[in-house]
Amino acid sequence: MGRYIIGIDQSTQGTKALLVDEAGRLVHRADRSHEQKVNEDGWVSHDPAEIAKNVLAVARAVVDEQGIDPAEVAGIGISNQRETTVAWDARTGEPICDAIVWQCARAQEVCDRIAQREGAADIICERTGLALSPYYPAAKMTWILENVPAARELAREGALHLGTIDAWVVWTLTHGAEFRCDYSNASRTQLFDIEKLKWSTRCCRLFGIDPAWLPEVTDSDACFGMTDLDGFLPAPVPIHGVMGDSHAALFGQGCYTSGQAKATMGTGSSVMMNVGGELTRSTAGLSSSLGWRRHGETVYVLEGNINYAGAVKTWLRDDMEMIEGPAETTDLCFAANPASRVYLVPAFTGLGAPHWHAETRGAVFGMTRTTGRAEFVRATVESIAFQIFDVVDAMQRDSGVGLAELRVDGGPTRDAYLMQFVADMLRVPIVAAGNDEMSGLGAAWCAGIALGLYPEDVAHSVVPRASWDAKMHENDRIARIKGWRRAVKAAIAFAG
Numbered sequence: 001m002g003r004y005i006i007g008i009d010q011s012t013q014g015t016k017a018l019l020v021d022e023a024g025r026l027v028h029r030a031d032r033s034h035e036q037k038v039n040e041d042g043w044v045s046h047d048p049a050e051i052a053k054n055v056l057a058v059a060r061a062v063v064d065e066q067g068i069d070p071a072e073v074a075g076i077g078i079s080n081q082r083e084t085t086v087a088w089d090a091r092t093g094e095p096i097c098d099a100i101v102w103q104c105a106r107a108q109e110v111c112d113r114i115a116q117r118e119g120a121a122d123i124i125c126e127r128t129g130l131a132l133s134p135y136y137p138a139a140k141m142t143w144i145l146e147n148v149p150a151a152r153e154l155a156r157e158g159a160l161h162l163g164t165i166d167a168w169v170v171w172t173l174t175h176g177a178e179f180r181c182d183y184s185n186a187s188r189t190q191l192f193d194i195e196k197l198k199w200s201t202r203c204c205r206l207f208g209i210d211p212a213w214l215p216e217v218t219d220s221d222a223c224f225g226m227t228d229l230d231g232f233l234p235a236p237v238p239i240h241g242v243m244g245d246s247h248a249a250l251f252g253q254g255c256y257t258s259g260q261a262k263a264t265m266g267t268g269s270s271v272m273m274n275v276g277g278e279l280t281r282s283t284a285g286l287s288s289s290l291g292w293r294r295h296g297e298t299v300y301v302l303e304g305n306i307n308y309a310g311a312v313k314t315w316l317r318d319d320m321e322m323i324e325g326p327a328e329t330t331d332l333c334f335a336a337n338p339a340s341r342v343y344l345v346p347a348f349t350g351l352g353a354p355h356w357h358a359e360t361r362g363a364v365f366g367m368t369r370t371t372g373r374a375e376f377v378r379a380t381v382e383s384i385a386f387q388i389f390d391v392v393d394a395m396q397r398d399s400g401v402g403l404a405e406l407r408v409d410g411g412p413t414r415d416a417y418l419m420q421f422v423a424d425m426l427r428v429p430i431v432a433a434g435n436d437e438m439s440g441l442g443a444a445w446c447a448g449i450a451l452g453l454y455p456e457d458v459a460h461s462v463v464p465r466a467s468w469d470a471k472m473h474e475n476d477r478i479a480r481i482k483g484w485r486r487a488v489k490a491a492i493a494f495a496g
Helices: 048-064 108-115 120-128 137-147 149-157 165-173 201-207 245-252 310-318 328-335 373-399 416-426 438-450 474-495
Strands: 004-010 014-020 026-033 044-046 073-080 085-089 160-164 180-182 216-218 237-244 261-265 269-276 287-294 297-306 343-345 363-365 406-409 430-432 466-468
Touching (some): 014 048, 014 438, 026 048, 044 048, 073 165, 073 438, 085 149, 085 165, 108 120, 120 201, 137 160, 137 201, 149 160, 160 165, 165 180, 237 245, 237 438, 245 261, 245 269, 245 287, 245 297, 245 438, 261 373, 297 373, 310 373, 328 373, 328 416, 343 373, 343 474, 363 474, 373 416, 373 474, 406 416, 416 430, 416 466
Parallel strands (some): 004 073, 073 237, 180 216, 261 406, 406 430
Antiparallel strands (some): 014 026, 085 160, 261 269, 269 297, 287 297, 343 363, 430 466
């Protein structure tokens, strides 16, 4: 009889379950999507009950579809979409409103109001490592308290639970026995003191949040409770290995030591560096967070989020109608005139890390009469690499550590031209993961390590899919980076 770990990856678009065997290998995957609720004001919501239902459905399906005896499941790990916020009745377990998704900016007014208080934004950033923003759960929780009558009533009755998706999933899987979140998710709420490692009384007060409404913060590899998947398993198994998705991907990529970094590329890109056991505060426009806490030891990270990675290829296909599919860009890039120096700044919704200019919009520079489809596509693809370069450059300045390599995962890593260009810009090897399920695998491996099923270095047993070394002449590289920086500066200046 084998022993398996189920890795649950609850993401923005849907929920996946990964069946991982006793050697740490991915055996099977099951998926369920959930509704993306977007109203006329652009508010983005999810139904927490639908998510809870899908978690159970995929966890059962990934076992049934392989004909595995449920008794062979040894434990469960969870990775989750970060910042998405849920509010529910602690007595009944019923959500009192739809979850507010990380993308949703409906709480901007809350942040504007807090920012008017002298020193408030600085206090929040100092305590939490995060710039004041409606992106994070704190302002979303305040919005719920101010706009959902049931929240105020439950708060008065001492029966309000506010949490991130990991806390909600743990609560539902344990039938309300456990109200917990892990350190990585806590560090993204904008309510957690990442130096003192506890809910910040000062930040909670600024947002009008009672810490009693928040979950207990638990080590990422600790036991979060027991679940039988609502009767599917013959006996309850422990939930271990709970992390936010980007943190789980860092763990899955084997970035266990200070100075190691990964870039997860999807619609956008999360670039994250392990900076070790000491908090590194960014002065270059990055976020400081907790990577995870295992064996009672804390790992800190620096992170920069890029809004447009794979999304620029979708833009080329759906809006510009220049390509039929993302895979087509590789050949076009190689076919483009090598002498072309066109730069596209994909600031369609502003510039994120490390620039943080919300009013900047997309711009193209350097076109000539001979600029054609291939050159425009190449400039668009290269913009992904330039944005990653900006974040990595900021990370190296903040941490004082030179990057030895960058580990990457996600769909865009299958673009050979893009990966080579990233290697050329960073001047370090780029190593692509063996598959694109690093968040779910990271959580599953963390759970398996905690249960004694896997060795600590299980991630290193996975063979990378491909790697790229820098080839570009240094003078050419420097000239291209200077051109990109001029383009970004001009785009910002045009915005005023």
